[in-house]
Amino acid sequence: MKQIGQTFRRVASLVVLILMMGALSGCKLISLSSFVLKDAKVLAFNLSEGATVEMTIENRSPFKVTVVGGKLVADIKGDPVGEVYMRTPVVLPRRSTVTVTFDVGLRFSSPMAALKALGKLSTSPDDLTISGYGEGKIWCFTKRYERSGVPISKFISIFGEPSKYLNK
Numbered sequence: 001m002k003q004i005g006q007t008f009r010r011v012a013s014l015v016v017l018i019l020m021m022g023a024l025s026g027c028k029l030i031s032l033s034s035f036v037l038k039d040a041k042v043l044a045f046n047l048s049e050g051a052t053v054e055m056t057i058e059n060r061s062p063f064k065v066t067v068v069g070g071k072l073v074a075d076i077k078g079d080p081v082g083e084v085y086m087r088t089p090v091v092l093p094r095r096s097t098v099t100v101t102f103d104v105g106l107r108f109s110s111p112m113a114a115l116k117a118l119g120k121l122s123t124s125p126d127d128l129t130i131s132g133y134g135e136g137k138i139w140c141f142t143k144r145y146e147r148s149g150v151p152i153s154k155f156i157s158i159f160g161e162p163s164k165y166l167n168k
Contacts, residue, residue: 032145034061038097050087050105057100059092063138066091072132074117081117081128082108121152128152
């Protein structure tokens with residue numbers, strides 16, 4: 001009877017170890033395609049304080065995901081302009097579509113960089129690109145998704161023209 005208990009514990013330990021290794025390796029259990037942005041809008045915007053962004057996101061994965069971090073860095077042909085970063089985590093329930101509010105901060109490399117970026121938005125927006133990452137957590141496992149060199153036009157197509165936020 002004692003041997004059966006030890007064998008069971010060993011098998012159970014092996015199964016748990018295999019499951020943990022699968023989750024740690026980022027197995028194909030969850031991918032970027034598991035999340036679909038349905039809608040996005042800026043609720044509040046202030047150049048010195050940051051912004052409040054509301055997004056409706058579909059989580060197609062079988063896991064509750066906590067978005068624990070994220071940062072987007074803007075540059076003009078390699079020269080840094082500034083960054084947008086998440087201030088608080090957001091929870092996306094499993095297999096659901098939910099509207100969440102992101103509180104984001106803004107940091108500019110310099111006031112001149114900010115003015116130069118605003119000028120590029122109206123004259124040659126393709127010179128302005130965004131790179132960054134989003135980081136999600138399932139249980140105690142964290143996975144990061146990164147993108148680089150995304151033209152600002154992609155963000156404009158989602159959030160609208162920046163001028164509508166600057167005139168407020």
